Amino acid sequence: MAGLQDAPIVNETTIETSAPVSGQSSQKATFHVGTRASLLARVQTDEVVKALRAAWPDHLFEIHAMTTTGDKNQTTALHKFNEKALWTQELEVLLQNGELDFIVHSLKDMPTQLPVDLQLGAVTKRRDPRDALVIKPSLVGKCRSLADLPEGSVVGTSSLRRTAQLKRRYPQLRYADVRGNLGTRLAKLDNPESEYAAIIIAVAGLDRLGMGDRITSYLSSSHGGMLGAVGQGALGIESRRDDRRVEELLSRIGHERSTFATLTERSLMRTLEGGCSVPIGVETEWKTDELTDELLMRAVVISLDGDEVAETETRKRILSRQDAEDFGFEVARQLVAKGADKILEKIQLNRQIIHDQGDA
Numbered sequence: 001m002a003g004l005q006d007a008p009i010v011n012e013t014t015i016e017t018s019a020p021v022s023g024q025s026s027q028k029a030t031f032h033v034g035t036r037a038s039l040l041a042r043v044q045t046d047e048v049v050k051a052l053r054a055a056w057p058d059h060l061f062e063i064h065a066m067t068t069t070g071d072k073n074q075t076t077a078l079h080k081f082n083e084k085a086l087w088t089q090e091l092e093v094l095l096q097n098g099e100l101d102f103i104v105h106s107l108k109d110m111p112t113q114l115p116v117d118l119q120l121g122a123v124t125k126r127r128d129p130r131d132a133l134v135i136k137p138s139l140v141g142k143c144r145s146l147a148d149l150p151e152g153s154v155v156g157t158s159s160l161r162r163t164a165q166l167k168r169r170y171p172q173l174r175y176a177d178v179r180g181n182l183g184t185r186l187a188k189l190d191n192p193e194s195e196y197a198a199i200i201i202a203v204a205g206l207d208r209l210g211m212g213d214r215i216t217s218y219l220s221s222s223h224g225g226m227l228g229a230v231g232q233g234a235l236g237i238e239s240r241r242d243d244r245r246v247e248e249l250l251s252r253i254g255h256e257r258s259t260f261a262t263l264t265e266r267s268l269m270r271t272l273e274g275g276c277s278v279p280i281g282v283e284t285e286w287k288t289d290e291l292t293d294e295l296l297m298r299a300v301v302i303s304l305d306g307d308e309v310a311e312t313e314t315r316k317r318i319l320s321r322q323d324a325e326d327f328g329f330e331v332a333r334q335l336v337a338k339g340a341d342k343i344l345e346k347i348q349l350n351r352q353i354i355h356d357q358g359d360a
């Protein structure tokens, strides 16, 4: 496997495969699973492979971890690259040429437009999609929310979506870029010499790495007025469109509600972005009781300075992938009717100066 660092997270050869179960196909197959090499990516891939092993005890799974261009450029502000594909392209080539059978991604890092021969094969059960506020150790016990931070405090964020929404709600604070993987970002925060009083980081990433205890508070529409990134907290599995074998494999680990919610979010984003990433926040929630079973979606498109917003809240019954696609499109139209197009137009003009990477 040229170009791949084989990462024996789990040593496949030590996996004990039980004797063929009668009545089940006992044919053993080996699947090659691609992932980025970061710790979070590996933990996420283990989560997926564990579910697959439970669902398909006779199959074998080999994990191949790869350092991508995105991983190598953590010191350069991400908005200098205008392609989200930075994180995914190199793995996709290996999927296309058959060296890999599928790739496990953070769904939020997957572009909404995939190469024509590839597809989003499955979305597993989503974790908490919210962002978290994490404050620096010397402020623990003194500040519990963004509103508690002294005026002029520097908040580290890694996306235009986060910065724009926070500027609107907390204009008295200052915002600075913070880059690197989650561990690096936390280390920057914890360094007493650093400028950051707090950082904003995804809850799901912290939870998956067992660092949920660092969370000072959870941000949402009702706490801090912060909507999340499209697909945040979910894992997306990318596969070849013509691969029926992998399709069957993945059918046992997909989670329907997570799939419908995230497809809605991605459809909204795809409709609005027209090929470019935009600062857009979403919050989806299933409203289920004896009388209703609907997906509620809140969405916002916001100017980079936080001065202009288009926002909407709407709900719909979603029974299929097509319903999800249609709902996302409908929400996009509502946002446009509320002025999202004008906000986006302005950002497009600015893009000639600032290359907006969207969400990181």
Ligand SMILES: NCc1[nH]cc(CCC(=O)O)c1CC(=O)O
Residues within 6 Å of the ligand: 106, 107, 108, 109, 182, 200, 201, 202, 203, 204, 205, 231, 232, 233, 234, 359, 360
């Ligand atoms: N681009 C960074 C990224 N991609 C996925 C996660 C973890 C959250 C998730 O799984 O959605 C993060 C970290 C962050 O946004 O703070």
